[in-house]
Amino acid sequence: MTVVAFDILKFAEKLEAGGFTHAQAKAAAEAFAEATSQELASKSDLRELELRMTVELGGLIVAATGVILAAIRYLPAGAGH
Incomplete structure (x- = not known):
């Protein structure tokens, strides 16, 4: 700071x-x-925080996508119809 x-x-x-x-x-x-x-907090501090939050959010999105894809893979065939 x-x-x-x-x-x-x-x-x-x-x-x-x-x-x-x-x-x-x-x-x-x-x-x-x-x-x-x-x-x-300076402007530089806020930019660093924004970058860390963006990276963490990106990781969470990737993880959530993986969980959803894994769940879809193990659904019985025709479960959505």
């Missing part, structure tokens, strides 16, 4: 410059830093 650097001090300073009190800016910056500290 991609990690994004976040300068909490600079963020708080910009909030103060915009009219927040020091306490408000500090609380907002800390809350934002905590919320964004979770691991976020």
Whole structure:
């Protein structure tokens, strides 16, 4: 996963410059830093996940087709008529 650097001090300073009190800016910056500290998926991460899911789905389709063909093979002749 991609990690994004976040300068909490600079963020708080910009909030103060915009009219927040020091306490408000500090609380907002800390809350934002905590919320964004979770691991976020990048576009590359999502593409890799999509590829893995596509490959796995393809495998499941092949397996299901094999099971269906095997079941058809062992049906008695004329069972579908």
